[in-house]
Amino acid sequence: MKKIVLLMLFSLTAGLFAEQNISGDFYLHGSLGDLDEGKWNDLWMSFEPQITLQQEDIKLLASGKMEVQQGLWQPEFDLGLLNLDFSGATGRWIIGQQEIRWGQSLALPVLDVICPRDYSNLFSGDPRESVVPVPALSWSYDLNWAMVEALYIFQHRPNVLPLAPGDSLPDGVEFREASDVIQGPADGEYGTRLRFFLPFGDLGLALYYGWEDTPLYLQRIEMQEDNAVLVVSEDYYRLFLSGLDAAIPMGPLLFRLETAMLWNRSFAPSDVGQSTLKSHQWMGLLGVDWMDSQWNIVTEIMSSYRLQEGQYVEEEPMQCSLAGELAYSSFSGLWQWSISGLFNMINYDWYTGVKMSHSPYDGLNLEIGVGIPRGDEDFFSTVEEDYMGYLNCRYSF
């Protein structure tokens, strides 16, 4: 399928573009993993070119990342964006690998579930690094005060996790990887959104029928040649989401709201031999921002509950997190400072990040930062030893 899309894109664009604009990024990233030992344990360099070819309302966008990692001096190439963007009387069409962002959240996604995340790059200091583009056909139609959007994703992309799930299993446990969930066109992911841009604020309605980006792991005992073997199997499950979002300016503040219902969602069982548990899940987010030309304050609180036929399964919320960022920029971005944090109010795990960036010349940006995740139970516990300090250098041309 991927090859067909690539061929389609190249044949469509061959000889089409007369005027070319070329821009790119050169990105150097390094991280210091353990401050106690004070040594570089993870250093890599990546080159990220981005090319835009444009003729009137047709645009071809391509980007990729060539990465060389310490101890593994063979360059790896990852295709980022590769899409054809066409605007005309029938609306705006984008076909190919693209980033799709939904909702109003800036830190704690509720509706922004279309693109998977690269959690191995979550604390690199650059939010662009964490969103993984998906191969899709998307369409939007502008109605002046409203916009209709529809999308079809023809290849499922999972989240990139810092640890491969099969790596940490003890000897004797068999791990079975999930097979590709999209076997035919009907297995794809679908989404539609209606957005209104009204004088008192923006409103959005969203529907999405796709696949979970994080797999569930089921454990069962199987008899193999008279031996009982614990089998851990990885599987992706369907996700059906309906939601709405709003951004309402009130005086100097902007209030952002998101709410979503995830219908009949699958959850991992706690015991060996059990199948997945199914229940509805409600998620809600409230954000309040204040922004001027130098200061930017973002706060968000997100909570979620499991529901069953209108009743709470659990009295306590399944998830409740608080996030915030305070950023200051001096003289058109010459210097920028920011401090951000995320606090899990259920198990008290947290993450905090401080960064400072300097742009001595237009196009050149140097960034130094520290990201400290701490946790015993959730995702932060798995990356606790990593991503302590980082140094980024980006040159755009």
Add this chain to the structure above:
Amino acid sequence: MKKIWIICLLGLSLGSFLAADERGVEIMTQVEKRLESPAEKSDLTMTITDRRGRERQRELALYNLKEGEEEYSLMFFTSPADVAGVGFLTRDEEGQESNQWLYMASLGRTRRIASSSKDDSFMGSDFSYEDLEPRDVEDDQHEFLREELVDGVLCWVVESIPRRESSYSRRVCWVDSESLILRRVDFYDHNDELLKQLIASDIQQIQGYWMALAMEMTNLQRDQSTLLLWQNVEFPQDLQQDQFTVGKLEAGL
């Protein structure tokens, strides 16, 4: 007799005040009704210089449309590369607060802007959102002060005191008597100290419309300035209201 003199003096000063007031309103009404193209497309270079002489340059593509009392503006950063693609949409519709959206290209997200942010600096420059907003004659109380030559051109000097909430206590405007363009504006803060000074230059007639192709705003209290230079000015006939939408902001140039 003393009473009569006082009444005469009061009458004279009141008469001259009203005359100055009327002339001020008349001049600012002419400025407001100055022949302007309803639609404009141009490239803008913004150079910000701080007190230490450090410069930052930004290039933007601008689209403006005026339909009766409604005004629309769409702008995109085109340079430098690290901010290219950032867009800003403003819709000033009749009877409504100005609605504004910012498109953050690096995040692929559009963000609604709270209206009171208009008092803040525009993109880190010395222009505030309020400076870029059109002002109606009724928004201020005007008084004609004097005539003055600026660069050999006769200018009418008019003082405007805002009637509604503003970041300034008053403005003093030098109106070019030929082109009706504001050649200079002095902005005073609420302590009546001179805060900013706008100087317009390179005034040209393009397709019958007068335009200042250079504007420099100096913040005298912060010793910082912003120079705006317009290039490739066009007045397209086919620019429509439906091109000033969030969809167009997200689609980019």
